[in-house]
Amino acid sequence: MIDFHAHILYGLDDGAENLEQSLMLIDSLKKQGVDTIVAAPHFYFNNITEDGFFAFREQALCKIREAESDVKVIPACEVYISKSFPYTDFQRYQVANTGYILVELPHRTSLSKHIYDILLNIINVHGLTPIVAHCERYPAVLSKPGIIAELIEIGCLIQLNTSSLFIGALKNLALKMLACDQVHVIGTDCHNDRRMPIYQDAVNLIRERFGTEKLNRLHRNMELLLEGRRIEVVKPKKIKRVFRFYL
Numbered sequence: 001m002i003d004f005h006a007h008i009l010y011g012l013d014d015g016a017e018n019l020e021q022s023l024m025l026i027d028s029l030k031k032q033g034v035d036t037i038v039a040a041p042h043f044y045f046n047n048i049t050e051d052g053f054f055a056f057r058e059q060a061l062c063k064i065r066e067a068e069s070d071v072k073v074i075p076a077c078e079v080y081i082s083k084s085f086p087y088t089d090f091q092r093y094q095v096a097n098t099g100y101i102l103v104e105l106p107h108r109t110s111l112s113k114h115i116y117d118i119l120l121n122i123i124n125v126h127g128l129t130p131i132v133a134h135c136e137r138y139p140a141v142l143s144k145p146g147i148i149a150e151l152i153e154i155g156c157l158i159q160l161n162t163s164s165l166f167i168g169a170l171k172n173l174a175l176k177m178l179a180c181d182q183v184h185v186i187g188t189d190c191h192n193d194r195r196m197p198i199y200q201d202a203v204n205l206i207r208e209r210f211g212t213e214k215l216n217r218l219h220r221n222m223e224l225l226l227e228g229r230r231i232e233v234v235k236p237k238k239i240k241r242v243f244r245f246y247l
């Protein structure tokens, strides 16, 4: 099984702080049935140079691969697309060389035109497909969940955090997104001993609520994406929010 979003690479962000913590997170994921991890440290273009970031990432990746050979670790990054993010060459940010790029959007109450323009630039100019990290967590999406369908319509894919299925404020939307096929990949977004991975419980919940077929489709999607192949995307219907319910 694949965890498509984890901060297991140490020393790069607010995830694992050292090799020991990296291995502790990997061990927890292994015990939950995960054999492939997309390692996606935050990349904030204001905080570090690209060259510095990729050098640190390579260093952490090598050390982890030396110490742990049962699990496949795929290099990626979670690129924060802020209001001031430059139009840059996005190729280096890909999940391995798959043509997919994991992006984090601003945690604000609305998404500006600039954000959509950057996403369209990634798609149309660079030929990459953005995967929107933990789409259910953004305040803009929680209040206007129709945004998810808009993002899919312009060519983005959607990643759900497995932990959101167990967080009161996010659970209803997370379940609705799964019901409407508006989730393409899942990830734990685990960081450290305070944000440990919750994978097996989420997999069980998805199987119980939606059946094995939906779960298998998610796994198949993730396998295909890591092979750089396309997945089937269901034409999205806009989810509406009425009070705290998602319809």
Ligand SMILES: [Fe+2]
Pocket: 005, 007, 078, 133, 189
């Ligand atoms: Fe993350």
